[in-house]
Amino acid sequence: MFKNVLDELLNISLNDKGDVSVLKEEPIPSDWDASVFDKSFKKRLEYALERAKKIGQGSSRVVFEIEFEGRPTVLKIAKNGKGLAQNETEADYGLYRMYPDITVPLIDHDEEHDPPRWIHVEKADKITTIKFRELTGFPFDYFGFLLNDREDDREGKGKYAKKPYMYTNWEAKVPEDIREEIRESELFNDVTDMMGNFDKPAGDFTAIQNWGVYKGRPVIIDIGLSSDVWDTHYKPKPKPQPVGRW
Numbered sequence: 001m002f003k004n005v006l007d008e009l010l011n012i013s014l015n016d017k018g019d020v021s022v023l024k025e026e027p028i029p030s031d032w033d034a035s036v037f038d039k040s041f042k043k044r045l046e047y048a049l050e051r052a053k054k055i056g057q058g059s060s061r062v063v064f065e066i067e068f069e070g071r072p073t074v075l076k077i078a079k080n081g082k083g084l085a086q087n088e089t090e091a092d093y094g095l096y097r098m099y100p101d102i103t104v105p106l107i108d109h110d111e112e113h114d115p116p117r118w119i120h121v122e123k124a125d126k127i128t129t130i131k132f133r134e135l136t137g138f139p140f141d142y143f144g145f146l147l148n149d150r151e152d153d154r155e156g157k158g159k160y161a162k163k164p165y166m167y168t169n170w171e172a173k174v175p176e177d178i179r180e181e182i183r184e185s186e187l188f189n190d191v192t193d194m195m196g197n198f199d200k201p202a203g204d205f206t207a208i209q210n211w212g213v214y215k216g217r218p219v220i221i222d223i224g225l226s227s228d229v230w231d232t233h234y235k236p237k238p239k240p241q242p243v244g245r246w
């Protein structure tokens, strides 16, 4: 108790203007032993499991709920190289500033390690396709089809493809009046803008598991995958060619 009070006093001081400012950020969560993040993934996971509730898991991160300033928040711990790469893409404050309406705010990230082993974000509520429709007015699958359609257009595939084997027509799966409604929505414009600017594949955003609800809006909770992460961590590597004799 006394140590906590002392820590607080050490971390808060008066700046020139006389305002209280926080000088040093505590590692999150503040009562955790930060050095555990220097240890193996197994040790880190064991440690986190003893202290926090696990609320989710994907292919690359284990996700915990932790209390922060009196509210439930989310800690995402990387479990492999892909998780580190995803944490690195998600620990980009610029991304949240550009797209505040379709993301959950980033609170903090592991600054001791590069790439970050954990990131700390706000907690989103669960979403279903029914809830998505209630919030936006259009069905989630149609929204996804038009994201795929936009990606195809950008890549010269899909309905304008020159090569027959590249021909797909996602747009045709969506009734015309709904196409317009979706394409005019702020949500569609924000998501396609992010896909273009941050080189993100549509496939990530067409899965409902990667969405949540925050402040009454549908938001993307897994924005870690970029084509760059895909290239480094998923794409099959070409086999090294034997050096020929001559």
Ligand SMILES: Nc1ncnc2c1ncn2[C@@H]1O[C@H](COP(=O)(O)OP(=O)(O)O)[C@@H](O)[C@H]1O
Pocket: 055, 056, 057, 058, 059, 060, 061, 062, 063, 074, 076, 086, 104, 121, 122, 123, 124, 125, 209, 210, 212, 221, 222, 223, 224
């Ligand atoms: N901000 C969040 N709020 C609530 N739940 C979350 C949040 N981020 C992740 N989750 C939960 O954890 C799961 C895995 O997280 P995700 O970011 O998709 O990890 P991965 O990169 O391994 O796929 C999600 O499907 C979701 O259930």
Ligand SMILES: [Mg+2]
Pocket: 058, 059, 209, 210, 222
């Ligand atoms: Mg995921």
